[in-house]
Amino acid sequence: MTNGKVALVTGASRGIGRACAIKLGEAGYKVAVNYNSNEAAANEVVEKIKAAGSEAVAIKANVSDLAEVKTMMREVINTFGQLDVLVNNAGIVKDEFVLMMNPDTIDQCLDLNIKGYMYCTQQAVLKMFSKKQGVIVNVSSVSSKLAVPGQSVYSATKGAVNSMTATMAKELAPYGIRVNAVAPGFIATDMVEALPEDKKEEYLKDIPMKRFGTAEEIGDVVTMLAGPACSYMTGQVIVLDGGLSL
Template sequence: MKLSNKVALVTGGSRGIGRAVCLLLAAQGAYVAVNYRSSRPQAEEVVAEIEAAGGKAIAVAGDVASPADAVAMVERTIAELGGLHILVNNAGVAKDVLIFNMEPDDWRSVMETNFGGVFNCTKAALSHFMSQREGVVVNVSSVMGERGWVGQSNYAASKGAINAFTRTAAVELARFGIRVNSVLPGFAPTDLVAGLVEKGGKGIKKQLPMRDFARIEDVASTIAFLAGPDSSYMTGSALTVDGGGSAQLGIGRPD
């Protein structure tokens, strides 16, 4: 299997895209640390599913917004699974508010978790990655980081920061054998965009060239590709998984 003898840490791995990533990496042979902040039962369900399929996994508590927690997560993964080769920075939150109505905490909490989590966990893994001259970081960003949407200034800014960080980290870390890439999902049925999809789902689908939302598995398979050997010459890349939405001009289309 492609990821045999590899160890992966997936932040926000208890549900949504993170859960799908954990299951897919495990199916490809990796040992997986399933990170969660508050949803321990769900994380343990993911671990149980991986183990039932013959894989190996552990549930790892930690808030990615905390630098100390990030270090502890990495250390526990290495101690209990025997190493670390892949870091998937997936954990994220959304607090959609118009700029005029946005409170400082609405801005701060989204930035600290979404972008802060990417920075904290990447930095926590670097000493280990650099010492073994090998490591892969996959950051889960969003097409919102390249475009804009009403009520998502904080979320879009956090994802834009991730995209810029990904490029810079890739340049800095290539000489140590560390690759850093990002995945930019469009509309996929996750908790973060559930309200948006439910309210305007039909209208949004009509504006997508592929006329449908992404499946969680579509995003997970792109992340697994970047985490594995088939993308060994890719770093600093941002792959969109959005049904062509960001490729077109404007927001409407003729019937």
């Protein structure tokens, strides 16, 4: 059973995006599952959503490329006829200390984590305006609020996500479009699995709840932000970090 609404989740083949897509599908949204390279993983997400009784389609697009974002949006509309919810999730982290910062790293992080969110939001809003309703949920990071050595570039991109969330929320509120963000702490995905073991143990010591979060825990909150329970909330950044930033 669908709820008649359509959600697009960027970077939904793995990790947090995957969990958001599945949770939204279980909540009745028809879901466009964006991926960059991992078609098999994206198709598996599509099958899970269909098994939960909703509809889904996998769409390949590099969301740091405006032309590909425009094509992806056309495909969403051609498939489902509308777009109600955008989850800007596709992002990368590349830790480098200030003196080691590589121009390519800076470009990649800015292109995906900032420009990608802007391109997708702009193209989504063009589809939402006519209905005067819509929801954008940006996946930020606790690194936007907490200084983690090596993350100057990453934290700058996530700080930008928080700022654009507030500004876009104010701009778009008169048009019935809400914009919020979640700021996860350490979540057990490929991104965190890639950290060296000693780093993981060090980070765990700093988390009052003494565990990493799960992608599903983020997906639950993203789904709540998309729905009527949060109909009077806009411009907010919800921190989900097991107490890390307290």
